[in-house]
Every structure is written in C-alpha cells, then in structure tokens.
Amino acid sequence: MRKHIRVIILLNLIFISCKEKKASINITTNHIHNTVDQLTKIMIHDVFSPPVASRIYVYPNIAAYEVLSYNNKSYKTLSKQLNEFKTLPKIKLNNTLNKKLAALIAYMEVSEELVFSKQKLITYKDSLYSNWININKDEFNEAKMFGKEVANHVKLWMNDDKYIETRNMPIHNVLTKDPFSWVPTPPAFMPGIEPHWNKIRPLIMKSADQFKPEKPPTPSFEKSSDFYKELIGVYNIGNKIIKEGNTSEKLNIAKFWDCNPYVSVNKGHFMFAEKKITPGAHWIGICKIACKESNSSFEKTIYAYTKTAIAINDAFISCWDEKYRSNLVRPETLINNYIDDNWLPLLQTPPFPEYTSGHSVVSGAASEILTKIFGDNFKFDDTTELPYGLGVRTFSSFRDAANEAALSRFYGGIHYMSAVKLGLEQGKKIGHYINNSVTFKNK
Amino acid sequence: MLNKCIFYKILFLIFLIFSCNKQIKENISPKKHLFKVLSPENTGVKFTNQLKEDANHSIINYIYFYNGNGLCAGDINNDGLTDLYFVSNQGENKLYLNKGNFKFEDITKKANIESLSDWNTGATMVDINNDGFMDIYLCSVSGILDFEGRNELFINNGNGTFTEKAKDYGLDFKGYSTQSYFFDYDKDDDLDVYIVNHAVHTNLSYGPASHRKKRVGLVGDVLLKNTNGKFIDVSETSNIFGGPNGYGLSASIGDFNNDGWDDIYVCNDFHEDDYYYLNNQDGTFTEKMSEAFSTISRFSMGSDSADINGDGFLDIITLDMLPEKESIIKQTEGDDAMYNMQKQLKKLGYKDQISRNMLQINNNGSYFIETASYNHIEDTDWSWGPLFADFDNDGFQDLFISNGILRRPNNLDFRKYVSSTFKQYGSDNSLKWLYKSLDKMPSGASSNRIFKGNSQSFEDKTGKWIEDKPSFSNGAIYLDLDLDGDLDIVTNNLNEKATILKNTTDNSNNYLSIKFNYKPSNKEGLGTKAIVYSNGLKQFKQLYKTRGFLSAGEGKLHFGLEKNVIDSLHIIWPNNKVQKINDVSINTNLTVDYKIDTTPYSYINKKEKNFFKRENILDFVHSEDNYDDFFHERLIPNRVSIQGPAVAIADIDNNGFEDFFIGNASGKKAKLFLNNGFSFKEKKITHIEQDLLYEDNVATFFDADGDSDLDLYVGSGIELLRRKNFENDRLYINNNNSFEKSNNTIPNNFNNTSSVVAYDYDQDGDQDLFIGNLSNPNSYGDKPSAYILINDGKGNFSKDKEFNLNIKATAATWSDINNDGIKDLLIASEWDSPKIYINNKGNLKPLDIPNHLNGLWQSITTFDIDDDGDLDILLGNWGENTRFNEVSSDAPLKLYYSDFDSNGTKETVLAYKKDNNYYPVNSKDELASQMNIISKRFINYKDFSSKPIEDVLTYESLKKGKIYKVETLSSGYIQNNNGNFNTFIEFNYQLQLAPINSFAEITINNKKGLVVSGNSNKTGTYHGAYLALKGMFLETDNQINQLSNYGIDAFNGQVKQTGVIKMKNKNLFFVLTNNEAIKTYTFR
Secondary structure, three states, rough: OHHOOOHHHHHHHHHHHHHOOOOOOOOHHHHHHHHHHHHHHHHHHHHOOHHHHHHHHHHHHHHHHHHHHHOOOEOOOOOOOOOOOOOOOOOOOOOOOHHHHHHHHHHHHHHHHHHHOOHHHHHHHHHHHHHHHHHHHHHHHHHHHHHHHHHHHHHHHHHOHHHHHHHHHOHHHHHHOOEEEOOOOOOOOOOOOOHHHHHHHOOOOOOOOOOOOOOOOOOOOOOOHHHHHHHHHHHHHHHHHHHHHHHHHHHHHHHHHOOOEEEEEEEEOOEEOOOOOOOHHHHHHHHHHHHOOOOOOOHHHHHHHHHHHHHHHHHHHHHHHHHHHHHHHHHHHHHHHOOOOOOOOOOOOOOOOOOOOOOHHHHHHHHHHHHHHOOOOOOOEEEHHHHHHOOOOEEEOOHHHHHHHHHHHHHOOOOOOHHHHHHHHHHHHHHHHHHOOOOEEOO | OHHHHHHHHHHHHHHHHHHHHHHHHHHHHHOOOOOOEHHHHHHHOOEEOOOOOOOOEEOOOOOOOOOOOOOOEEEEOOOOEEEEOOOOOOOOEEEEEEEEOOEEEEHHHHOOOOOOOOEEEEEEOOOOOOOOOOOOEEEOOOOOOOOOOOOOEEEEEOOOOOEHHHHOOOOOOOEEEEEEEEEEEOOOOOOOOEEOOOOOOOOOHHOOOHHHOOOOOOOOEEEEEOOEEEEOOOOOOOOOOOOOOOOOOEEEEEOOOOOOOOOOEEOOOOOOEEEEEEEEEOOEEOOOHHOOOEEOOOOOEHHHOOOOOOOOOEEEEOHHHOOOHHHHHHHEHHHHHHHHHHHHHHHHOOOOOOOOOOOEEEEOOOEEEOOOOOOOOOOOOOEEEEEEOOOOOOOOOOOEEEEEEEEEEEHHHHHHHHHHHHOOHHHHHHHHHHHHHHHHOEEEEOOOEEEEEOOOEEEEEEEOEOOOOOEEEEEEEEEEOOOOOOEEEEEEOOOOEEEEEEEEOOOOEEEEEEEOOOOHOOOOOOOOEEEEEEOOEEEEEEEEOOOOEEEEOOEEEEEEEEEOOEEEEEEEEEOOOOEEOOOOOOOOOEEOOOOOEEOHHHHOOOOOOOEEEEEEOOOOOOOOOOOOOOHOOOOOOOOOOOOOOEEEEEEOOOOOOOOOOOOOOOOOEEEEEEEEOOEEEEEOOHHHHOOOOOOOEEEEEOOOOOOOOHHHEEEEOOOOOOOOHHHHEEEEEOOOEEEEEOOOOOOOOOOOEEOOOOOOOOOOOOOEEEEEEEOOOOOOOOOOEEEEEEOOOOEEEEEEEOOOEEEEEEEEEEEEEOOOOOEEEEEEEEEEEEEEEEEEEEEEEOOOOOOOOOEEEEEEEOOOOOOOOEEEEEOOOOOOOOOOOOOOOOOOEEEEOOOOOOOOOOEEEEEEEEEEEEOOOOOHHHHHHOOOHHHHHHHHHHHHHHOOHHHHOHHHHHHHHHEEEOOOOOEEEEEEEOEEEEEEEOHHHOOOOOEEEEEEEEEEEEEEEEEEEEOOOOOOOOOOEOOOOOOOEEOOOOOOEEHHHHHHOOOOOOOOEEEEEEEOOEEEEEEEEEOEOOOOEEEE
C-alpha cells in the first residue's frame, strides 16, 4: 500500500515538473535532522568542550526558529524574551517565501560561524544550495535572502555574549595545597576547561547564579562525615561493578551516558583522544528521536530543538558557575591519594571540577522541556549512541532517561552522589523556569 | 622576425643542453664521503631486520615495536679479525665471520645460534666462561603479547659452533629485556651484569615517582652478581630501582666520579627520570640524579659516555627525538603539550625533563653541565644510538648518531585522524581498526648524523663524512674491521639491509689501538682505563663494549693522534693498579698484558682546598607564589613574575657592619637582618610585615629625606591575585631604625619593577633614583617607561621630564666610566640594546655603543676585565646554550606585538629565522589557545607546518604591530678603549651556557675577580630550564674557573644575586636564589 502511494507521489512530481517550469523546493523534517547531525559530526571532529558545544547548538536553532516565527500566528518570536535579543528589523515578505527553506538556510549560515572546520559545513551547504538552485532559483534566492538576514541578526547578538572575551581569560590555577580543591586528573592532566563560562550571557536566566544549588557536603576525611561516606560510596560502587564484570547493568549505564569528548586512549606508543558526543548532543539526539517518533511537523521540530538547546545552554552556564565556585576535587584524586593508588574510575574523569554534575544538570533541564512538549510517559528507544559503538537503551519517559543519565556519573566513578542528586534538581529548576517564562506557542 | 625567433629557440636549446650536462655531471660523480658505503653483494653481509606487522603485533599494542635492533662484535675464532653478530627482532639473527678486506661469511647455520625467543633485543659478546672464546649474550622480550622466550647465552664451543647455556649460569632472565651491560661492580675481578629492562604503560607506571623503589618482575632492571660463574640477583640489596615506571632503553657504564669504581647511568623513556647510580664501593649503589644533573632528556633512548674534552672525566650523551626540520617540528607533538603535564609529574616526584638530546659535561666528577644546544646537537630527530669516537684520527672525539623510525606515532594529524574516526568497536575490533590506520602514520626516515669534535664544540659533517640520506638505523657500532687504523661503522637498519661504512681516513694522522690481557676472570679487561699523553694533550678512555643502542662493539680502545708521537701511556687496570708505558710506538694494534708488579693508582681530586666554608648564618627562604604568567598570556617568551628575591644591603644602624633586607614573593614576609659583626638578628618592621602581599622584586637603601639615615625603596612585581594596589612601589622612611611607609612621596608605579638604583645624579646634594621596569603586567609586549626620580631634598620625588625612555629594563647601575668623577647611568634590557648614558651633572646623554647589540640582557656592571686600568662594561645576556643558537644580526629573533585576531587583546608571537623565512616558535595548538582564529585558519597540522609567520598571522596583522629584535644572545663586554666604547667582545664559552643575572666582586686567594651567576626557570617547556651556569669565578677574560673548585656548591637554581658582606673576623659570601633558601659561606 505504502509503496503505491510513494510511486504515485513520484509520478506526480515528474508530472508536475514536466508540466510547470518551476517546482517548489520541498523541505522536510529530515532536512533539519540531517543538518543537525552534520553539525554534531563537525563538532566531534573539532573537539568542542561540552559548554562550548551547547552554545554551538543553540544559536543556529534560534535563527531557524526566528525565521519560522516571523509573522507567524502559532509561534511567537523569541526576541524580547531572550536576554538582549532585539526584535528583527521589519522585512517585507512575499507570499511565495519558502519559510522552511529559509529556516534551514539561517541554521547553516549561523553554524558556519561557530565551528572550526568551516569548510566541511560549506561543502555540505554548497551541495544542498546547488541542488536547490537547480530546482527553483527564484524561490531559493528569496529564501536565502531572508534566511541570511535573520542569521545576521542572530549573529550580531550572539557575538556580544562574552564568548570572545572569555577566550583570553586566565587558565584555572590549580596550584593549591587544599586536598579538597580540584586538580587535573589522569591520564592527560588537562587544565580545567572553561573556567570563565559563568561570564557568558545566559539566554533566559537572569544571571549565571540564579539557580545556585545548595552547598555539597563539607569535605572531610572524618569517617562519619557525609562527604566521606559519599567518597567511599564511589569507591565501593566502582569495585562492585568491576566484580560484576562486563555484563553489569550499571557498567552499561555508565558507558552509555559517558558523553565525554576528552577521553584519552593510551595505545602502544601513543595517546589519543577518543572523541564522543557531549551530554548536550545526547539530549539533542533524544529530541530528534522524540520528533521522529511523534511525527512532528517541521515547525514543531524546530521548536523542540530550539527550546531544548536553550535549556541545555543555560544549564551549562548554571552548572559551570557552580563548578568553579565550589572547585571540588574529583573522587579519583582523593581515592588515589588517600585510599587506593591503583583505583581507576570506570569512566575517565573529565577535566573540570566535580560539583555539580554537568550531565545531571543538563539532563534535568532538557528532560523537563521535552516532557512539556511531548508529554510524560513518552516511551522511546534511545539510539543516539549507536554510531559511537554503544547499544540502544529503552526509557519509559524523558525523566526516566534523565534519572539514569545522572546516576550513570556515580556508577562511572566520576561524581559523588550529591553532585548527581542536587545537579538533577538544579537542572529541573532551570527546565521549569524556562517552561514557565518563555512563550513559544501563541495561545 | 622569424629568424629572430629561431635564433632564440636555438639559444634556448643550447642553454638546455648545457644545463643538462651540468646536472648529469653532478649526478654521475657521486660526492666522496669520508665513509664509503659498502655494498652487501661485495661484503656478503645481507642481513636485514625485517619487521612483520599484523593486527596483533604492532606499535599499537607494543610500544617498542619500531625500536629496531642492534649488533655486537667480537673475534669468535681468534683470527685477529672482528666478527659480527646481527640481531633481528622477529627473524633470524646472523653471525658473520670476518674474512678480511671487508669480506664476510655467513656462518649462522652451522654455528647453531638460533634464538628460541620470539622478540630479540640487545646483544653483547663476552667470554663468560673465561675459556678464551667469545660467547654471545642475547636479550629478549617475553611476556608481552604472545612473545615467549627468555634471555639466551650462546657459549662458544671453540670450533665455530655454539651451545645455549643461559640456565647453567643463572642468566636465563625472563622479562622485558633491552640490553645487558657486563662490568665488575664489586671489584672481585669477575664480570657481573646489569640488565636494562623496559616498562610498558600501565596504570601504575603513571603513578608517583616513588614507585621506582618497588621491585616489579619482568619490568624492573636487575643487577646480577657473578658468584663463581653463577649469576645471582642482587638488585634489591644493591639499591637498584625496579619499579613499574622504569622504561629503560639503554645504560652507560663508567667510572664517572673517578673514584676507581664503576657507576651506571640508565636512560629511561617517557616520564621516568634517568638514573645515575654511584658505586658505594661496598656492593651497593646510591642514585644521585637530582644532585648531579640539572637537565635531562624526557624520552631518553640510546646513550654513550666518553671524555670528550680531555679533562680525564667521562662525559655523557643521551638521545631523544626532537626534530630539526621545520615541517616535522610543527607536525609532531612536542614539549609544548607537556606544560601542564610537567606540573603534575613534578608533584608526583619526577624531575623536569625536556625532549631533546643532552650532552652532559662532567665537572670533576661532582656534577654535569648540559651543553647540547651550545653544540648544536640537541635536535637530531628520532635518534637511537650515539657513539663517541675519533673517526678522523685527529685526537678529538667525534660523534655518530643513528636515526629514523618506521612511522611517527606522535604525528599530530595522525592522532587527530584516529581521534575523530576511532569508535568503540569492542577491544578486538578497535585493535584491527587501529592497525589498518597505521598507513596514515607518516614515515620517520631520517639521516644518520656525524659531528666532528675539537674537545670544545661539535661541527656537523653529515653529508660530508657520511651520506645525508634518510634511513631507519637503530643499533650501531664502530670498530676497525680491516685493521687499517681507522674506525669503520656498522648499523642495523629496520626493513633495510645492514650498512657497513668503510672509513677512508688517510694516513696523515696516526692512531693507537689497544687490546688488554687482564686476569683470566676478565681477560678482555672490561673497565680498564687508558690515558694517552701526546703533545701536551691528554686522552682518557675506559673500555666498555656495550654502548649506544642495543649494541656492543669490540674489546679495544682506539686513539687517534694528530701528532706522530706518544709521550706516555698509562693503563689503569680494573683493580686500580697503574702500569705506565713510555716507549709506545704509534700506528700499531697494541696488546698490553697485565703485570703483577704494578702500583696502585691514585685518583687526584682536582678540588682546591676549600677556600669557602658552608655556614648557615642567615635564616631566609624565598618562596614563590603560584602565579603563572603562561596562564594569563600564553604566548609570551618567558615568565616575568619570578624576579625575586629583592635584596638591599647597607649599614642601617651605623655599627660599621652591613645589614641585610631580603624581600619575598607575594604572600610571604620580607625580612630585615641586622649585623653585629658576628651574626645576624632579624628586626621586625610592622609596616614591612603588613605589606606581605606585595611581590618584592628589587630594593635599595638610600637617604631619601636627607636626615642622614637610610630609607628603603622596594620595587614591586606581579601579585598573585593581580590586585593593582599591591603592585605599586613603596618607600619606607627610617625613623630611628623603624621604617614607616610614606604616602604620596613617590609616583605610582604599577609596572613590574626590575631595578632601582640611587645616586645624586644632578649633584645637588640629595639622593635621586633611577627606576627601571621589566614589563607591564597586563601586556608583556608593551615597553614600559623607565624614569629618573628627582629628589627635592626633602624626600619628595618627581620624574625628570628630560629623561624619556621606554624599555624592558632588567638591571641598571651608576658607574663612572669616563673618569670625570660623576657616575654615569648604565641600563640592561630585553629586546633592545644596552643603554649607556654619560652624566653631565644631571644632563644624561646617550653614548654610542657598537651596532647589533639587541639582546636579552639580564645584567650590567663595570669592571676592568682586560686589565688595562680602565673600567669595561660587562653585560650578561641569555647565553648561547639555547635552541636559538643561530641568532645573529642577519637572523635576529623577532617578537611581534599586535592584536593579531582583533579581539581587543594584544598578543606577542616569537619567531625565528630558518631557511630565509621566519617561523613562529609556538605550535598550532599553543597559538590557537590564545587566538581562536588559528583553529579556523589551519585545520590540519600539515597545513600549518612550514608556514612562515606572514601566512600564520597574515601580513596585514603583522604590519600594524610592533617588531622587537634580538641580534645576539652572547654575553660579553664592551671594551673601554681609552674612553671609546666601540668593541663588543664575547666571553669565553664557559660563560655562554646560561643567562647571566649577576656579577659580584670578590677576592679569592688574593685575586680580585667577579662571581658570575645566573640561570633561568622562566621559560616554558619549549626551552626547559637554563641551569648550566653553575657559578664561575672570572678574573680576566681568559681566566675563568668553576666556583665549585673553591668549595661553593654548584648553582642549580635561578640565582638572583651573590655578594660579600664583611663580618668582624671573616667575610660572608651569600647566594640568593629564586624560590630557594639563602646559602651562606664564610671565608677569610
């Protein structure tokens, strides 16, 4: 039956293109999914840190969303809703404007500005463009003009977010004698990444510390202290999982949610980074799955991506603000120095302070957004990690996935329980705040 | 028209023919090299170390898969000709009989020397059972991958056949063996063995340095003691390290401290320090790396030792893998990537190490001075085996280095490729995937190198003495294969036939080759020393066969002789008895028999009677804060925040003895010590103690307010948290020996102060000040102003408006150089020439000095160094022992200063000249860490490599910036020639080995001279530290001695200043070093 329909559509297409000179450029949700995937691929190649990656996801999406919401009855512009984001200049639009096409173009134009391997994106873009020009040059040019206009508006605003200034700020100084202060971790001993991320302009939050979590348990070597219990908890769960061996469910959970773009692999004479997607990218992936599963329209897809990316963006700012405030040592450091010098966490400790857990905050925030859009009890198979050699996991809801993602950091031996629990809470608060204070859909 | 055209065509054709001819000529007449490559067809040596790689056996799962192999030599049939044994990692080892005239016979099959081990490494020939026939000891790696086997001992049956008997002797060691070193450590006249084994990466091998004290099977080095023909492991009781981090790739055995007992230097790869074991003469060793060496190779591979400067002490070379070619440097992971790692490793207890070759010159057996960069031998690429020998028979030791790796695992693009394409396929599949990706690793073929020595420096003869042709050569030995008196070279090559290089040195020079016939239990006399005296020169050698990398040569000592006479020959036998031979004929292959009636040799300690006595009289520790300049400005050439300690000396309390103010780094208290002629008492000054947050860079006592007591000016540096209030200079006024900070009497100075010197320069009866600044703490490239503060007579200071100078000042002094009774102003500075001002009662007029003196001047003083009765201007520069050793006025270093990426922050980028282009010093990653745009401009390292600075930063951005230059790095003096200052004379090489920070006058043994001190810890990992200036006593420009000869400990840190303070009955000599405790000595 389905085949038949397809054949008919195909025939129709041929028929129409024979009859009329110019066909319309057909943009589907796959176009947007493929373009997001392409951006993810380039980001993996360029090795962007998780906070920087969150910034790269968000601005292209906002540009695409702004194209769609322009003079739109159902969707509301984000200008004046996002910090310092001004209203677009008045642009006269023809009825013939292909908004989906313009949205996609705006997305790519902004992305191009953000990655290192620009050429890869340009190659991808150019092949699409030349294809579209062939189909309908006028339609393409009209969409391109509008898409670029919006892209430029977003870029101007984006470039004022203090990202450039933070590039030259001092490296996080770790030369301290306090045993509970964060120090770089093996094997690469990288300096703490993005110590000034709290100076980046948030999109919705009023300031980086708006959702400042409560303090973690006071660090102590006192065996009865909460902190020490949590420390031993990390040590014990790691040992327990190792005992359980390769089939351990907890091990699978830890690996599945690793999302560390910095893992150093030592093979023979050389050490190299084993690149992976970031926690943000994983949730962008879940958003894609949800859009596809729910057969969301092009507009809804862009809306979902944009809102999720905004939440992830602010979640990282909030989390990083806390990380360099509490500057808490990783469990690996304390365990190696004071308990067992041969202990290794199951996951490689990522290069920044411990509290709160980035994955937990981001998962908390993103899951609340997705729940609001797609509903609770949205069951899905998470295939995001398939291209990176990991399997599929099934979740009964976004919140279910977020809980597991947060817990995975504890299993992985890179976070104490407080960073996971309080981090998830911190993220949920950010999610709720965004759900309540930004209007995407006109009522 | 047509004709003309034809005419031109013909002309062109003629030109073509001529130019072709010329090319053909050059091609057909091969350059004649001192060493002639002999073809395998002619010699019969067709051995190849052929590697077989597969997914389960490659550099991916065994780090040393591309290390190649070596060979060893010895006369196995006692026919007088030395035979060769080549080792293959996986294939068949081969034994060749030397038939004379460079003809060899392969006797592998009938000799029965087939190894049963899967992965062979180093080999040495030694007569283990003292039957007069050379046996072969072969090392192997077993226990890694599926490698099985153990070390093997092939006993020579005396009839051209061998029988494997390692087990019978206790030599059947099983582990990750690299090479064996036979020597007699306990002086019982039989040969013991040190076996170097290597580690592989494990969780523990990255642990603390103290792990080396553990003993780990398979991995840890072992010392086996020969007990009546049985070898017993005594590693533990002899204090030999055996930890999981011992990546041992070679060792050098020799009596490094000339106490008659042999010591061991072990080269360790990766982060583990090398080991320097001194023999305690009681069967144990003490590891003294930290005490004796300042700078060591990071990835230490092969090594050798020899006395290269004829002072009777063995010097050491260790090889690393620093590339020389610009394109390779920028595509290779270098020390820049180690900056952060190095800090961690330091915390774990490891020494700072630098990835380059090290030439360690032995100073009287007590410490080593590293001079590889001075000798231009620091960067010979992926280097394995160094060999010191006199290849041209001129009486001086030359240097051969074998080079090349099959593929470069540290190629940055390869790593990036693997990183972005590697996926978690499960361990088996990922291994296969990685194996397939090996093709993407670029070749590391690299020419072997040869350098001619003259006992002071080395000159590159690659391309002249040997072909300049890339190869994969690993182990190498030198030996006289044809007994013609010069040394031939044999190398074992990876996947290529072994090379025999025939030495064609003619007979214009002479030689002496010595073989020993010692006691039956060590017939070859391993460990025997020989000293040849000829024409007033001394050559000293010690017989050890195992040298370089995985290889061992023949049991002979070879001496080249420029003159045709030997005055005398001294043989010091392993039992430290000496045999003196006076009538030695030259150009012979001599055998010296041990005579029982020899006398004991007395090792003379060159150290003079201790003139200085170490006495701790002052309790002060300078302790740096944690501020790291590179965290703030990542591309600056060196740190500027570690300038302290500040010091001011004067008699504060008018008791006739000078008192001492020492300033500390930010966060630590400065101290004032009052001198009563016998001791120092600390006097607490509230205002000074309150100012502990200031970083004290410089200080001076002077009478600011004309009340005849001494006040204190302290120049401040960079404060830990960069609070501007704590970076201002301070003036403390003396009120009855209590100092109070004065407000608003001196202008603010928020720059990084480097010098403050007081003098009544306008001759109006009060003390004025010169203030020099090294940098603007917010922007390194900015040249801050230096100024003169005029005293109004009441202690209020204002800037002299007539004197304007923007300069990166480092030091200054007032000194009367034109003999008019008024002191003139002399200023040293970085990225500029020294500035000399003639003072005419406050009118300062610049003096013309020689051209091309833009340098990194660190110190300036006046002294009559040429002994002609007038004061010369002495200038301490950075020195020539640096990777920038090619700097000249034609090829100056350049520092570009501009906002290259237009982000509102100015950067500095350092560039050097190479092959007529300027290249950035920094790597792509370093540049990108400060300038995001670099990541977008260059995606691959290959694109970035070989790009001159104009392409990297763009011509436009360079044009809008400033350029500073350094034309010389040599320290020296501007000679005072009857009042003319037009000649700059460079100091002797001993004063060029590190930055000179201070000259201090002193009288030693009634000789007036200067203590010259310096060194620098300010640079990043591109340089490593500069620590080769151990403290010198300079009397005249050619009378220079190590201060350690007079009883002063070698200076191993960044010395700020030394000096002398008179006490009642003695003098005090002090050494103030950055981040160390003060050291004091007394003398009379």
